[in-house]
Each structure stands twice: as structure tokens, then as C-alpha cells.
Amino acid sequence: MDACETTQVGFFCRKDYTFSMVNEFTAVIERDGEWFISWTPEIPGANGQGRTVEECRASLSAAIRLILEDRREDGLRGIPPEAIQETVTVR
Numbered sequence: 001m002d003a004c005e006t007t008q009v010g011f012f013c014r015k016d017y018t019f020s021m022v023n024e025f026t027a028v029i030e031r032d033g034e035w036f037i038s039w040t041p042e043i044p045g046a047n048g049q050g051r052t053v054e055e056c057r058a059s060l061s062a063a064i065r066l067i068l069e070d071r072r073e074d075g076l077r078g079i080p081p082e083a084i085q086e087t088v089t090v091r
Contacts, residue, residue, distance in 0.1 A: 025042045026040055046063045
């Protein structure tokens, strides 16, 4: 939901962001003994593991989601109320 208000400076809307984006990342998956390990070069620090390729992929997906949610929350902290926030689509 957007929260809009009129101030002395003008009319502004704040976006209530939810993590609903669908993105695609490269998953690099390797076997390590009885486990599979994975990472993605696009998101440093995102790693996954699992006993199967499917578990490993799901673990990596969860790690990516957590990192992006944390970066978004951190990046939105302290934004001035008069700042304009918009969604940008990258294709």
C-alpha cells in the first residue's frame, strides 16, 4: 500500500515495498563428497548446500532471498520523508 501525503514542499508517496520481484541468477553447483554446494556469482556471499541438487538449489534460493531482503531493508533505512521512491524495472 502506498502512503501519500501533502507537505509544504509538495505531494509525496511512500511505497510499501514487499519482496515480490522475480529474478534469475546463475547457480553454480558442485558435488562435495556426499553433499552438493552452490553459489551465485551475481550475489557475493550467497551459498547453498544440500544432499540433492534440488535441496542445494532451494538452499541457494533461500540464501539469495535473505541477502536481498536484508540489503533492501538496510538501503531504505534513513531515507528522508521528502524523497521519491519508485520501482525501476531492469530487463
